[in-house]
Amino acid sequence: MIFFSNAFNALEQLVTHKMRSVLTILAIVIAVTATITVVSVVQGFTRYVSEFLEGLGTNAVFVAPQRPAGEAGKALGRVELDEQDFRAIESQCSALRRVSPLVPREGARVRYGRDEITVSLEGVAPSYHTVRNFPVDLGRPFAIVDVERAQQVCVVGREVLRKLELDEGLVGDSLLLDGRRFRVVGILESKGSFFGQSLDNRVLIPYTTALKMYPVFRRNLILACEAENAEMVPEAKAQITNLLRRRHGLKPYQPDDFIVQTQGEILATFNNVGTAAVSVLAGIVGISLLVGGIGIMNVMLVSVTERTREIGLRKAVGARRRDIMLQFLTEAMTLSLIGGGLGIALGYGLSTLASMHPRMVDVVVPAWAVLLGFGISAGTGVIFGIIPALKAALLNPIDALRHE
Amino acid sequence: MDGQPLIRLQGISREYRMDAEVVRALRGVDLSIETNEMLAIMGSSGSGKSTLLNILGLLDVPTAGQYWLDGQDVAQLSQSALARVRGRRIGFVFQTFELLPRQTAIRNVELPLIYTGTPQRRQLAIEALERVGLADRMKHRPNEMSGGQRQRVAIARALVQHPAILLADEPTGNLDSRTSEEILDLFETLYGEGQTIVIVTHEAEIAQRCRRIVRLRDGQIESDQRHGDAGKRTAVAGAATGGGGG
Numbered sequence A: 001m002i003f004f005s006n007a008f009n010a011l012e013q014l015v016t017h018k019m020r021s022v023l024t025i026l027a028i029v030i031a032v033t034a035t036i037t038v039v040s041v042v043q044g045f046t047r048y049v050s051e052f053l054e055g056l057g058t059n060a061v062f063v064a065p066q067r068p069a070g071e072a073g074k075a076l077g078r079v080e081l082d083e084q085d086f087r088a089i090e091s092q093c094s095a096l097r098r099v100s101p102l103v104p105r106e107g108a109r110v111r112y113g114r115d116e117i118t119v120s121l122e123g124v125a126p127s128y129h130t131v132r133n134f135p136v137d138l139g140r141p142f143a144i145v146d147v148e149r150a151q152q153v154c155v156v157g158r159e160v161l162r163k164l165e166l167d168e169g170l171v172g173d174s175l176l177l178d179g180r181r182f183r184v185v186g187i188l189e190s191k192g193s194f195f196g197q198s199l200d201n202r203v204l205i206p207y208t209t210a211l212k213m214y215p216v217f218r219r220n221l222i223l224a225c226e227a228e229n230a231e232m233v234p235e236a237k238a239q240i241t242n243l244l245r246r247r248h249g250l251k252p253y254q255p256d257d258f259i260v261q262t263q264g265e266i267l268a269t270f271n272n273v274g275t276a277a278v279s280v281l282a283g284i285v286g287i288s289l290l291v292g293g294i295g296i297m298n299v300m301l302v303s304v305t306e307r308t309r310e311i312g313l314r315k316a317v318g319a320r321r322r323d324i325m326l327q328f329l330t331e332a333m334t335l336s337l338i339g340g341g342l343g344i345a346l347g348y349g350l351s352t353l354a355s356m357h358p359r360m361v362d363v364v365v366p367a368w369a370v371l372l373g374f375g376i377s378a379g380t381g382v383i384f385g386i387i388p389a390l391k392a393a394l395l396n397p398i399d400a401l402r403h404e
Numbered sequence B: 001m002d003g004q005p006l007i008r009l010q011g012i013s014r015e016y017r018m019d020a021e022v023v024r025a026l027r028g029v030d031l032s033i034e035t036n037e038m039l040a041i042m043g044s045s046g047s048g049k050s051t052l053l054n055i056l057g058l059l060d061v062p063t064a065g066q067y068w069l070d071g072q073d074v075a076q077l078s079q080s081a082l083a084r085v086r087g088r089r090i091g092f093v094f095q096t097f098e099l100l101p102r103q104t105a106i107r108n109v110e111l112p113l114i115y116t117g118t119p120q121r122r123q124l125a126i127e128a129l130e131r132v133g134l135a136d137r138m139k140h141r142p143n144e145m146s147g148g149q150r151q152r153v154a155i156a157r158a159l160v161q162h163p164a165i166l167l168a169d170e171p172t173g174n175l176d177s178r179t180s181e182e183i184l185d186l187f188e189t190l191y192g193e194g195q196t197i198v199i200v201t202h203e204a205e206i207a208q209r210c211r212r213i214v215r216l217r218d219g220q221i222e223s224d225q226r227h228g229d230a231g232k233r234t235a236v237a238g239a240a241t242g243g244g245g246g
Helices: A002-016 A018-055 A070-075 A083-092 A144-148 A158-164 A207-213 A215-219 A230-247 A263-302 A304-316 A321-356 A367-394 A397-401 B049-056 B079-088 B105-114 B121-131 B147-159 B177-192 B204-208
Strands: A060-065 A096-112 A115-124 A136-139 A153-156 A174-177 A180-188 A202-206 A222-227 A258-262 B007-018 B021-033 B038-042 B064-069 B090-093 B165-169 B196-201 B212-217 B220-226
Touching (some): A002 A018, A018 A263, A018 A367, A083 A222, A096 A158, A096 A207, A096 A215, A144 A207, A158 A202, A207 A215, A222 A230, A258 A263, A263 A304, A304 A321, A304 A397, B038 B049, B090 B147, B105 B147
Parallel strands (some): A115 A202, B090 B165
Antiparallel strands (some): A060 A258, A096 A115, A096 A222, A136 A180, A153 A202, A174 A180, B007 B021, B212 B220
């Protein structure tokens, strides 16, 4: 009975001190919302990128010519990677399952009728479909004969169809690629978008055809390789490095004039960036928790004098210490629960809202972020609500009443 | 309370430590108060009269001496037993009213009942407010009431538990003379109904309306005078020659 009348009394106090209650709740809401939103967006982002990169296959290995930095690099002659290197790697590296050259031509113009758009044009071998996990879902992929004869055939991505406002009837039809007529033989399965950039705005042609069109790439090929399995990736990297150093006649003291990058390394690079981003945002979250906490403290401590007198009076009319503590605990916990609940709801809402943006990733709200935001703000609220009350409750009633 | 006084104080002292200095507010006060007395404690400021009242009301703890309330040595009581006695046996009226500012009169009067878990609090609070003549101000907040009305609410709050003793610390100190008169009339009515009342005041006219006047000086009882019931409403100053001593 006394318990309930005490608890009810506490709730009544919250209603009568509207401003104080609202400010406290607001501070908690801000802290909890900020924590949940920031953490979940960053987490969702990181997870999305990791999954995407893993989806490209952890077995992939890329080789590209690269002049080493510094004096050693300047001392080297021509830095190149040509078709002979490709053949040698394809035939001699046992740890590799497939290799495809890649002639990257960004900003190629595609023309169909009067419409013209810009795409990423890639000159590749048939194995590229498998290495990069770009299967064809309509028509056919490249055949070896397309490459050998340098046929003017192409496989297009879904985004190209969309931009040209064409349907799948394009297969068998032809279009102009950088002014040359190509027959469309297949359409790539959609890969969606990454960081808002469509992965389907792409046209594949045989690399032999690409080299005819853009001869500058003859000595500047990129190789997309696929290792036998994930365990063989380091071995594959070593084989490629040894072979290319030998073929390029590099002396032991000379650095590599090429770069071999594995999917795992790309993932690791990204993860470093991700960790840095998380640290920065953790700082922001920390600040918002601090600001929220200070807000709560401020509201609680500002009312200490008034409340100390109130406690003195309550004791003078018969309140026991436990009645006082119960009242203040109920007040602080109610504020914390309301604020925390609103904050969590708002945090989830903002995260969901963020997910809905077309260029945003699916956001996941981790439980620990909820607990962290709620724990710190509610903890601050309860501690700074209770400690002054406890101090006042221990005073003689008259000392609490005369508190200045 | 057969033969045993409602309140008995023996050798009560109260010292405060202020920085290096020790202030002795009370120095060995002996005092007995019987049921249905109306007693004034007088003295100049700093004489220790408020300290004495706070100790009587269990709001303060003496540094030395013993205090029996209803024959019980209060030093033996636990904190929660003290709270219980404050709630049930003592009604305290403050010079500054000490109402909860944001709550209605009726809520303020109900407050002591919350801590005794009394049912029908509202009904009891209404009765108490009717006793002090505030039946028409129950839903008003303190800032919507005059000083006299606020003090009546405070008195109603002190009375709501039907305490054994009503303690009032300068109850008219913040009121004008006409309102003070009303409050004193109210005290006399309550006294007439059998209520034990102790009023701290420094005003002679107020003290004259009490049956007994205890004067304090420098923390000690200087005089303790009683005058007969004959001069009930218009006690004549100086005429009273009740049992002196102190």
